[in-house]
Amino acid sequence: MKHLTLAAVACFAASAAFAAGSHDHSHDHSEGEHGKMMAVGMPGKADAVDRTIDVIMRETDDGDMIFEPSEFDIKQGETIRFIVSNKGELEHEFVIDSQEGNAKHKEMMAQMEMEHDDPNSVSLEPGESGEVVWKFANAGAFEFACLIPGHYEAGMHGPINVAETMVERIYTKGVVKKIKPDSGKVTIIHEELVEHDMPAMTMVFPVADDAMLDALSEGQKIEFVADRVKGKLTITDLK
Numbered sequence: 001m002k003h004l005t006l007a008a009v010a011c012f013a014a015s016a017a018f019a020a021g022s023h024d025h026s027h028d029h030s031e032g033e034h035g036k037m038m039a040v041g042m043p044g045k046a047d048a049v050d051r052t053i054d055v056i057m058r059e060t061d062d063g064d065m066i067f068e069p070s071e072f073d074i075k076q077g078e079t080i081r082f083i084v085s086n087k088g089e090l091e092h093e094f095v096i097d098s099q100e101g102n103a104k105h106k107e108m109m110a111q112m113e114m115e116h117d118d119p120n121s122v123s124l125e126p127g128e129s130g131e132v133v134w135k136f137a138n139a140g141a142f143e144f145a146c147l148i149p150g151h152y153e154a155g156m157h158g159p160i161n162v163a164e165t166m167v168e169r170i171y172t173k174g175v176v177k178k179i180k181p182d183s184g185k186v187t188i189i190h191e192e193l194v195e196h197d198m199p200a201m202t203m204v205f206p207v208a209d210d211a212m213l214d215a216l217s218e219g220q221k222i223e224f225v226a227d228r229v230k231g232k233l234t235i236t237d238l239k
């Protein structure tokens with residue numbers, strides 16, 4: 001059986017931290033702007049592209065304005081090259097951001113004419129093509145949109161779903177030396193704890209759940225996962 005654990009907590013914490021105030025509106029294209037982290041991720045490196053997605057922007061006969069495809073499913077950590085083509089008769093743009101980021105930007109664009117040239121966007125005249133290379137570092141729900149006044153409302157937006165990456169945990173081998181049920185601790189003679197950069201030694205570990213001790217006996221060979229819980233390396237899984 002494969003033991004997989006979600007690395008979700010850290011990702012969401014990161015998303016939340018970057019969600020506030022990460023997007024400024026200086027349309028400055030200097031070097032400093034390029035590496036900037038946003039909730040939705042950061043500019044990707046051309047030599048690290050995992051996948052290319054073709055995107056078409058156009059108007060429809062019904063008067064709608066659309067993106068094709070209308071949504072993207074992406075895995076956390078992927079770097080995507082979006083090759084964007086304006087096959088319509090009007091100018092359009094492709095902007096990647098959080099929903100809040102797009103909403104803010106849209107409001108600004110309603111008040112003054114501006115054209116985007118941030119690394120997370122490309123503005124295209126009819127018949128033009130361009131690209132955005134983007135690394136989706138955080139899991140979560142994001143959005144692509146055209147923020148030219150009226151276009152969002154005419155249909156030019158869609159969800160970007162970035163799925164959490166599953167991380168395979170490393171189990172460390174050890175032998176149970178002593179069990180202290182009263183204090184919820186177990187002493188383990190263990191091999192190197194690779195994830196924590198710790199050499200082989202004998203250590204006293206608290207367990208995440210006291211019931212884990214019931215399954216243990218002194219001298220037993222085990223495989224375990226230790227995580228930092230409230231600053232202490234704690235046994236969080238056993239087999």
Ligand SMILES: [Cu+2]
Pocket residue numbers: 065091092093146147148151156
């Ligand atoms: Cu548009």
